[in-house]
Amino acid sequence: MIKTSIKKINRSRLTPVHQEDEADLQRIKQELLNKRIREARKLALRIITMLNGRRLIRRFDLSQSYQHLTLLTSFTLLAFTGLLQTYSAHAPVAAVINFLGGVDDLRTVHRLAAIALIAVTIYHAWQILETWFVRRERGGMWPRVKDFHDFVHMILYNLDRRPHPPAFDRFSFDEKIEYWALIWGQIVMIATGVIMWFPLFVTKILPGDAIPIARTLHRWEAILAVLSILIWHMYHTQIKTRNTSIFTGFMSEEEMIHEHPLEYRRIIAAHEFLQRVQADKVAGVTPLASPSGGDAETASTPSLTVSQ
Amino acid sequence: MIAKGERSSQDDARGRAWRPGPRQALAVLSCILIALLMLMAASTVQAEADPTPLPIPTPTPLGEVSADANCRMCHTDHNFRGRFRNGDIIDLYVDSGRFDNSVHGEAGLECIACHPQTTSYPHEAGGKQIDCVVCHPEEGGKPEKPGEALITNLPYEDARDMTLAINDACRSCHKEEFKAATDSAHVKVMKAGNIYAPVCVDCHGSHDTTPPDQPRAKISRSCGECHRSVYTTYRFSVHGSALEEGSDSDAPTCVDCHGAHQVRGPRNPSFRDDSIAICGGCHADKKLMSKYGISTDVFQTYLSDFHGRSVNLYRLSGSQRQASEATCFDCHGIHNILPPDDPRSSIYPSNLQSTCQQCHEDANIRFPAAWLSHYIPTREETPLLYFINAIYQFLLIPGVVGGFLVYIGLDTRKRWSDKRRKKRRAVAIAEEELKEELGDDQDFYQED
Numbered sequence: 001m002i003k004t005s006i007k008k009i010n011r012s013r014l015t016p017v018h019q020e021d022e023a024d025l026q027r028i029k030q031e032l033l034n035k036r037i038r039e040a041r042k043l044a045l046r047i048i049t050m051l052n053g054r055r056l057i058r059r060f061d062l063s064q065s066y067q068h069l070t071l072l073t074s075f076t077l078l079a080f081t082g083l084l085q086t087y088s089a090h091a092p093v094a095a096v097i098n099f100l101g102g103v104d105d106l107r108t109v110h111r112l113a114a115i116a117l118i119a120v121t122i123y124h125a126w127q128i129l130e131t132w133f134v135r136r137e138r139g140g141m142w143p144r145v146k147d148f149h150d151f152v153h154m155i156l157y158n159l160d161r162r163p164h165p166p167a168f169d170r171f172s173f174d175e176k177i178e179y180w181a182l183i184w185g186q187i188v189m190i191a192t193g194v195i196m197w198f199p200l201f202v203t204k205i206l207p208g209d210a211i212p213i214a215r216t217l218h219r220w221e222a223i224l225a226v227l228s229i230l231i232w233h234m235y236h237t238q239i240k241t242r243n244t245s246i247f248t249g250f251m252s253e254e255e256m257i258h259e260h261p262l263e264y265r266r267i268i269a270a271h272e273f274l275q276r277v278q279a280d281k282v283a284g285v286t287p288l289a290s291p292s293g294g295d296a297e298t299a300s301t302p303s304l305t306v307s308q
Numbered sequence: 309m310i311a312k313g314e315r316s317s318q319d320d321a322r323g324r325a326w327r328p329g330p331r332q333a334l335a336v337l338s339c340i341l342i343a344l345l346m347l348m349a350a351s352t353v354q355a356e357a358d359p360t361p362l363p364i365p366t367p368t369p370l371g372e373v374s375a376d377a378n379c380r381m382c383h384t385d386h387n388f389r390g391r392f393r394n395g396d397i398i399d400l401y402v403d404s405g406r407f408d409n410s411v412h413g414e415a416g417l418e419c420i421a422c423h424p425q426t427t428s429y430p431h432e433a434g435g436k437q438i439d440c441v442v443c444h445p446e447e448g449g450k451p452e453k454p455g456e457a458l459i460t461n462l463p464y465e466d467a468r469d470m471t472l473a474i475n476d477a478c479r480s481c482h483k484e485e486f487k488a489a490t491d492s493a494h495v496k497v498m499k500a501g502n503i504y505a506p507v508c509v510d511c512h513g514s515h516d517t518t519p520p521d522q523p524r525a526k527i528s529r530s531c532g533e534c535h536r537s538v539y540t541t542y543r544f545s546v547h548g549s550a551l552e553e554g555s556d557s558d559a560p561t562c563v564d565c566h567g568a569h570q571v572r573g574p575r576n577p578s579f580r581d582d583s584i585a586i587c588g589g590c591h592a593d594k595k596l597m598s599k600y601g602i603s604t605d606v607f608q609t610y611l612s613d614f615h616g617r618s619v620n621l622y623r624l625s626g627s628q629r630q631a632s633e634a635t636c637f638d639c640h641g642i643h644n645i646l647p648p649d650d651p652r653s654s655i656y657p658s659n660l661q662s663t664c665q666q667c668h669e670d671a672n673i674r675f676p677a678a679w680l681s682h683y684i685p686t687r688e689e690t691p692l693l694y695f696i697n698a699i700y701q702f703l704l705i706p707g708v709v710g711g712f713l714v715y716i717g718l719d720t721r722k723r724w725s726d727k728r729r730k731k732r733r734a735v736a737i738a739e740e741e742l743k744e745e746l747g748d749d750q751d752f753y754q755e756d
Contacts, residue, residue: 088617091624098625103618158718160725199678200670208677209692212685215614216693220700224708231712240719 037277043270048250056250057267063127068246070120077113078189079226081106086219114193121186140170143180147173169262174236178228185225192218379419380404382458390462397459398467406516422477422514468503474514475507482508485569493573506534520568525551527561527568535562542643558596574642580630581623584616587636606682610636613679632667639663655681 046058060068084106087093097103131137150173153166171179192214195202199211237243241259245251256264380402382388388400407413412421420426464470479486485508489495498505511530512520521527528548532539542548542562550559565586566572572579584607590596592607610616615633622631637645639655646653654663660676668675685693 085617088621089611094621094624097621098627102625102627102629103621155715155718158722160722200668200672200675203672203674203678206674208674208679209690211678212680212690213693213696216685216696217700220696220705224700224705227705227709228712231709231716235712235716235719240723 037274040270040273040277043267044274046267047271055253057253057256057264058249059245059251059256060249062249065246065249067120067124070116074113074117074120075225075229077109078117079222079229081110081113082222083226085110086222111197114190114197117186118190121190141176141179143176147176167261168259169266170260172259174232178233178236181228181232182225185221185228188217188221189225192221376418383419385458387457389457389459391459392462392464392466392470394466396466397457398462398470400460402515410513410515410517411519412517421481423474424477424480425473471509472503472507475509478508488569489571492567492569492571493576494571496573521561524557524559524561527563531562538643545641545643545645546647547645548643558590558599560590564590577628577630578623580635581619583635583637584610584619585623603682605684609680609682609684634667638666 048056048058050056084093084097084100085103088097088103097106100106128139131139146169150166150168153162154173156162157165195206195210195214196218202210237246241255243251243255243259245255251259253264256267383400383402384404386399386401390398390400392398462470464473494505494507498507510533520530528539528542528551532543539562543552547559551557551561563571565583566574574580588607591602592604594604597604611620615635618633619631619635622629641654648655650656651658653659657676661671661673664671664675680690680693683689685697687694
């Protein structure tokens, strides 16, 4: 109690009582507006207009595409070379292994792919930390209460208890399930894989039991991961809809409206907001001083030049 | 036993050089007569010491008469010796009693079955036909001194030369064994120039051949004749002592692991990889192991672990690459395998670290625990592993995969039903429009 009161006194002494006059208010407003414009630009920059007038929405940048490609390649190689080893007791599997050049080569490929996977995981972790601590943003993958509601909503919709499916923002709950399952899988697989790779070093720190435990976990988690990818990921990206945005980086407007309507609405709103700001500047009016134009009017203007 | 056809074919071959005529037939008859007379004389002559000069036998083809009687005439004489070209003397005495009790004797084989190069009696020695008088001076030869050996010249360089020459005769009956042995380590050593590499008779004996596995311990003992130190080690191993001391007839002898006629050298590239199948041949056999209360999990647990999986893949690859991963004998020992509760055993708990260090030089005291000692994880011994297995097997994988499938099932049903409903609605609308356009002209379409 006493401490807080002292703090209060000190603060009041150090910072002079602020007189909020008209000029300050204007300045603060301008700052807030600038911040909004910056945010809007970020979103609106994701709209790309093709020469034929069709608009595409940028969904992933190049780095994300390449991360996925690396993950895809390394995961497939790891799963293939790993599962062959797991089931090598069966004669046909052993024949395949020996046809491919023997278990030593298989292990080399497995370890090279593991290095690629670890590298892309570290890169991704670094990116997340950068987003979080430097840009002070939470990535779209962060779980929210809305995701749980969406999940329940989706189940009810599938049971014909809701007229419409839930509207998703940047990432839907099924994408988040996929992502976090993958994160869990990466942690387990990399940790247990490294333990098996360097058993002598590991037994200097951990008891010997760590190695059979790692073996068991690595094996089961691999089976779980492969099944998850084959069932969950393939269903949502290839069977339900054919979603190629991770490879091309883009989604068409129709796809966006269908799959990520909330995000699409934000992007379009940001775009319209910027247009109004631009129009105000051209007119020489203080930004946003003029009464806002009708939404329908701005939305119908397709004349947005490529802003990349 | 020699087949009749074979013997007659040999006779045919000889027939080219020697064609029997009436004179020869007479000689044969006389020969039989002589043999009978000599047998009779043997009992009488000695007693009376009144040697009646006997006709000198002319060389007689052996195929025509019961040869053994002729052979035994000389070869049962303790004083009958042979001289090799290098001057060595060999006893030509054959213990006919032991021969009669051998497998070949019991089968009724005659001497020439194994000595086919002996074509006549008395047979050629040193390349030229010899006369009876050479050995039997009382029939007109050199005077015989009592106790002096009767020495005949032999057409062989030395004893080994003779053994090798005669050994080839085994092939005429034991074709399969000969064929199996062509790739054996022993034959390779022989081909490399070591004439002392074992041939058939070195292991099986010559005139006293008995079944090699009665008792089974005899097998290892015959190998031990040459491989002394290995045999001594083996003799006191878990397998050797079970065989020698117990009535344990299943315990492996040398040939159970190394092969008998096709014996492979342990330095043969595939021997190392194949060794796991040798051990597994018995130790994965539930019926056999249950007799001795030995778990057959040992083989399966080995195969499902890093070492076993690698070695097994190498074995199946058929390549000549040797697995560097541990095989059974790398940890358990080879000829010196001891039961795991023997403190001298390489897998006795306190010896495990040094056993691991044979390959994993830096292995510390915790390292051996990285291997579950052939145990399948149980709730009591390794609870953590047991629960990981249980959780993934019965909870996580069925739960996650099942959940995914249920969700996808619901989702798919909804999508399909939506699609159907959409289509139905479109059909209904089209139908409606068509009805309007056609008016009354489509009365035929449906019955009232």
